[in-house]
Amino acid sequence: xxxxxxxxxxxxxxxxxxxxxxxxxxxxxxxxxxxxxxxxxxxxxxxxxxxxxxxxxxxxxxxxxxxxxxxxxxxxxxxxxxxxxxxxxxxxxxxxxxxxxxxxxxxxxxxxxxxxxxxxxxxxxxxxxxxxxxxxxxxxxxxxxxxxxxxxxxxxxxxxxxxxxxxxxxxxxxxxxxxxxxxxxxxxxxxxxxxxxxxxxxxxxxxxxxxxxxxxxxxxxxxxx
Numbered sequence: 001x002x003x004x005x006x007x008x009x010x011x012x013x014x015x016x017x018x019x020x021x022x023x024x025x026x027x028x029x030x031x032x033x034x035x036x037x038x039x040x041x042x043x044x045x046x047x048x049x050x051x052x053x054x055x056x057x058x059x060x061x062x063x064x065x066x067x068x069x070x071x072x073x074x075x076x077x078x079x080x081x082x083x084x085x086x087x088x089x090x091x092x093x094x095x096x097x098x099x100x101x102x103x104x105x106x107x108x109x110x111x112x113x114x115x116x117x118x119x120x121x122x123x124x125x126x127x128x129x130x131x132x133x134x135x136x137x138x139x140x141x142x143x144x145x146x147x148x149x150x151x152x153x154x155x156x157x158x159x160x161x162x163x164x165x166x167x168x169x170x171x172x173x174x175x176x177x178x179x180x181x182x183x184x185x186x187x188x189x190x191x192x193x194x195x196x197x198x199x200x201x202x203x204x205x206x207x208x209x210x211x212x213x214x215x216x217x218x219x220x221x222x223x224x225x
Contacts, residue, residue, distance in 0.1 A: 058139045059138075061194050069212055070214035072214045082100070097219040104224050112157075112174075112175070112193075118170055124172040126198060131193075132152070132155040132192070134191045147191050150181065
């Protein structure tokens, strides 16, 4: 009998402690648990922080939140390139767009190379961010915002400057591979490569402050052979 009383007391004590702890928990970012008042039964909705352009919000690009006020504005000194990972040949066309061709069902790995040429009077960017996105998918419920019918393993990244790549010794760059594959229902598509060169750290709750950045867009055409 005494053992039962002890066990029952421990259970009650545990419930009381758990209840106290639960009531004292405070969310560091309350926006992650903001109640959607328009939804039935007050169901909570998750809000991205930052807004995750085109993925969890209807924002069309990075400058929906961030400033476009950096020192990397000269196109002649900016490096935005897409290379074949095996041959290191650029997919850039004379008009400045990129054309990536591959056979249906065949995987192709490309290198996204982003940065700026080294200049004594201009500081190097510290971090590059980029996103491959089909603009027509922004605002839709689809989790994948890449071209429909195409499989991709790394359509976005945020990477510190400092990668080494032959041919870019006079530049501060990031370089990262991405593998794409046209599936059975893939069609020729045109997507965007959205890029931000940044330095500093954005202020939470006000992404316009604390970070200098410049935004760029490039057209990327996907073709199924």
